[in-house]
Amino acid sequence: MADTKIPPGPATGEADRAAGSRSPVIGRPSRGRATSGSGRMAALLVSPTLLVLTIVVLYPTVMALQESLHGTKGLDPKTGFISDTEPFVGLKNYADIFGAAGDRFWNAFWNTTFFTVVTVGLETVIGVAMALIMHKAFSGRALVRAGILIPWAVPTAISGLLWRWIFNSNGVANALIGHQILWTTEGFHAKVAVIIAEVWKTAPFIGLLVLAGLQVIGKEVYEAARIDGASAPRQFWHITLPLVKPALLVAMLFRCMDALRMFDLPYILVGARKNSVETLSMLAQSEASNVRFGPASAYAVLLFLYVFLVALAFVRLLGADLVGDSDTAKPRRKHRRTPFSRRSEVTA
Structure with missing residues (x-):
């Protein structure tokens, strides 16, 4: 009985091709190579922004720090000659700020802090209402x-002139009030005038960002x-406020x-040099207008550190809400809805 050989049919060829497709393809770029390529593309796209930030932010900050270590031109007490260059004085400008000029500095510091706390607090409440x-x-909306x-x-x-x-x-x-008050002179009423004008101008900024957060909340919620059976106040406290919290925190930070x-x-x-309303920025400008660039730079550096520390504390304490992590947002929404859904479960 003769042996018969079955020639390879189309099924065998298809199996071989399928097996070949499962085998690794030579010359295909690996995942690491693709990641490095995308990293270079991301660095290329971000580089213009980093360049602008370096020119606009980093370079002036370094120059201000360097200028704060120098004194003013004039009579050199050591030699008795007039100096055409700004002498290097080290940390003397900072020592003078916390020493001889300490009263004016701390007055400007507390004015700045008071205006920030009061205006941002009022703007948050009014902005959410807006x-x-x-x-x-x-x-007519x-x-x-x-x-x-x-x-x-x-x-x-223009707002200040108005x-x-x-x-x-x-x-x-x-x-309107029927009394004669000198709002633009020294006193607490000058602070009140600045607060009213500042809140009137910048409360719509918070309202605009909170409005953007409200528009992404679904009506089904x-x-x-x-x-x-949730009332309107409970809907605002348990639904609206938690869901707009990231946008609200970003607005408050700015x-x-x-x-x-x-x-x-x-x-x-x-006006300038009014103890009731003088801020750190006004203090730095006052020193610079008197050609005291070293002390003015020292005030500017201290203000920069103050703003940086406040922003850093804000982000560290509320970082998760500012980032808006999607993994943590879902459990929070579910947790916020449980007080209302629990009632329906008990009824069922």
């Missing part, structure tokens, strides 16, 4: 949104809460950094 109003659906956002679009210098006219001795503010550098509004509204 966002809730702008988020509601009613006729576009006009209301435009009216709320107009103060934020007005330049600060409020200076309002707080004039014969201005609108005194006409509120419908489920209403079905579970406003804190901006308020710590407050200069133009109190300078235009009240």
Whole structure:
């Protein structure tokens, strides 16, 4: 009986091709090589931003730090000659700030801190209220949104001149309250004038960011809460506020950094060298206008450190909410909805 050989058919060829497709392909780039390529592309795309930050932020900061270690031109007490260059004095400018010029520095420091805490607190409350109003659906909503956002679009210098006219001795503010108050002079009323003008101008900024956070909340979340019997205050406390918290914290962080550098509004509204409203930025500008660039740079460096420490503490304490981690956001939403869903489960 003869042996018969079966020639390889199409099925055998397909199996060989399938086996070949499962085998590693020679010349295919590895994952590590692709990652390094994407890393180089990311560095290339980020490099213009880093270059701009280096020119605008890093270089002026280093130059200010270097300038703060030098004194002013003039008579050299050691030699008795007039010096054309700024002598190197080391940390003497910082020692003078906390020593001989300590009273003025601490007054400006506490004014800056007071304005930051009060204005940011009021702007947060008013901004959230503005966002809730702008988020509601009613006729004329576009006009209301435009009216709320107009103060934020007005330049600060124009806003200072406007409020200076309002707080004039014969201005609108005194006409409304029926008393003669000199708002733009020394005293606590000068602080009140600066706070009112600052809150009027920058509260819409927080309202705009909170409005963006409100618009990403689904309507079904509120419908489920209403079905579970949640009242409007409980919906705001357990749904609205937790879900807009990341946007609100970012807005507060930017406003804190901006308020710590407050200069133009109190300078235009009240004036320079007023102990009631003088801030650290105004103090640095006052020294620079008197051609004392070394002490002015020292004040600027201290202000930079103050702003940096506040921002760092803000991010460290509330970093998870600022980053907006998606892994932690889902359990939080589920946890926030349990007080309303628990009632429906008990009823069932």
